[in-house]
Amino acid sequence: MSELLLSVKNLSVSYDTEAGSLQALRRANLAARAGEVIGIVGESGCGKSTLASALINLLATNARVVEGSVDFNGRDILSLSAEEKRHVRGRHIAMIFQDPMTSFNPVLRLGDQLVDFQDQLDLPQREKRERACAMLARVGIPDPAYNMNRYVHELSGGMRQRVAIAAALLMTPDVLIADEPTTALDVTMEAQIIHLMRELRHDYNGAIIVITHHLGLVGELCDRVYVMYAGQVVEEGSTDDIYHNPRHPYTQALNACDPAHLEEAVATLPTIAGRLPDLVTPPQGCSFVDRCPIATTHCRNAPPAMVEVAAGHHALCHEARR
Amino acid sequence: MLNYAIKRIGLAVLIIFLVMLAMYAMVFLVPGDPASLALGPRATPELKQALMESMGLDKPVYVQVWNFFRNALTGDLGYDVWSKRPVADMILEVFPQTLFLGAVALGTAVVLGIGLGCLAVLWRGSLADRLLAVLSVSMISVPSFVIAIYLLLIFAVWLGWFPAIGAGEAGNVKSQIQAVILPAAAIGITWVGYIARLVRASMLDVMGANHVRTARAFGLTERKIVLRYALRIAIIPTIAILAVGFGSILSSAVFVETVFSRPGIGSLITGAVLKRNYPVVMGAVLFMTAFYLFVVTAADLLMAYLDPRIRDVLRG
Helix, strand or coil: CCCEEEEEEEEEEEEEECCEEEEEEEEEEEEEECCCEEEEECCCCCCHHHHHHHHCCCCCCCEEEEEEEEEECCEEHHHCCHHHHHHHECCCEEEECCCCCCCCCCCCCHHHHHHHCCCCCCCCHHHHHHHHHHHHHHCCCCCHHHHHCCCHHHCCHHHHHHHHHHHHHCCCCCEEEEECCCCCCCHHHHHHHHHHHHHHHHHCCCEEEEEECCHHHHHHHCCEEEEEECCEEEEEEEHHHHHHCCCCHHHHHHHHHCHHHCCCCCCCCCCCCCCCCCCCCCCCCCCCHHHCCCCCHHHHHCCCCEEEEECCEEEECCCCCC | CHHHHHHHHHHHHHHHHHHHHHHHHHHHHCCCCHHHHHHCCCCCHHHHHHHHHHHCCCCCHHHHHHHHHHHHHCCCCCECCCCCCEHHHHHHHHHHHHHHHHHHHHHHHHHHHHHHHHHHHHCCCCHHHHHHHHHHHHHHHCCHHHHHHHHHHHHHHHCCCCCCCCCCCCCCHHHHHHHHHHHHHHHHHHHHHHHHHHHHHHHHHHHCCHHHHHHHHCCCCHHHHHHHHHHHHHHHHHHHHHHHHHHHHHHHHHHHHHHCCCCCHHHHHHHHHHCCCHHHHHHHHHHHHHHHHHHHHHHHHHHHHHCHHHHHHHHC
């Protein structure tokens, strides 16, 4: 197996809110190896964005790391000093943000921003411009020298996302996190961006972590998938396992809701009944118990443990072994 | 950008023309003709006739408007009814004093306001932030002539630190600066409050924006993020408000120059109004309008320079 780049161990993050301490992430575990593409899926509010923020060390000011660590290069990056954290960001762990329209500065030229993003590299200004230009060409931006001089609002949605990908790749980071990379795009553009990311996989040696609620994207790109629910990783396995042999009832329900799995046209798309539990006071037993079709009294009282259902396939469910 | 500049300047010229028309209308709407008002009730008809002719008041109104407009464009704003001096000369003589006063007031207000605004952002949510909020709102809500009178009483009359009246000795920079401090404070204090509130709000807004998060995610230093990525955006609303507020600074100069007996456009206008010296009033108001438009146009161009989105809206 290839080198382990990043490992999240028992990570719990809470937000201090007026209603109390909101447990957005509860004892999450994750491992990313070189050359691997990992998917993190789940509905809104499941903790996937909090996990991404923790990975790039940009948690909100009201967020608190309750326990656990994010180990990178043999060190826990959560316990670094502010200055050391800054050196890890961008240089070693980079991020492609969700909405490329708002994630670039509106009053600076894109090229100038791409040059600034290389601040941590000790290169002359001209070389940084050339690198940026070459990277724009690499991600399929036509006439990169001209587009370097434009502002973000002058580009189309697909172009912006390409620039965002170019920006993240500029520093050849060890870990690349893509937060909902296609959510802001229409279907045609989405297909093009997925195609681009599949292409980039071949020359990129680091780990890619794709965060999305879009199962189709995961199927197209990822080797392994982590399914999150209510701040916990509830199932982990190869993309094949998650698609064709899901063991956690939530994963099964998610798959059933994916329009791609429907055999024939329906008037209303299926949904998962019920709501996410309140994360200020999470349920004592399994988090999914209120929406689960196979829940027992035991599920309500005792928290489930992660069980290995097959080699490299784990589920957080009392019933998974059966 | 050049197109935009030309459009803006053309608009400014049109506004000046409309202001001149309005002023002319005002002179005619006020009861009594300027000549009899100037000469008083005991003037002979011949004398009045002579003054009317010298002021051009015997000609049809449209000719008068045209003459006034044409003369104003060549820098001729007419003559003082009493001293017969050219109005343009009188304005240029006192204008540097008003400009100096306004520049010191506004410059100090911008520096202090941005400073306090940034401190409030750094200390946000703390007791100091709330105290700054109370201080800023108090500064905004007290009118400048009230502040002027209190400043005079405390610092000039009781403590004797600064002169109470005048603009200082000509050629003596130290005495001129001493004389400008109190009146500039009277005008500027309101603006310190305004700018501090505005900068705090827009800085907080920008620092929470996604693009600042992106800059952080690429490991840029906080210093570079604030100075290059955030301040440039946060400063735009402040420039817009300052340009508009410059008009109110000019009008507070009218009060403040009177209270502190400083020479300047404000006291020139006040004196001329009291003596019904129409050419001086009209000339000075016209000059201030033109100067104000110049400032607003310059601010618009500056904003378009700072924000490419404004340029596009204007171009499209």
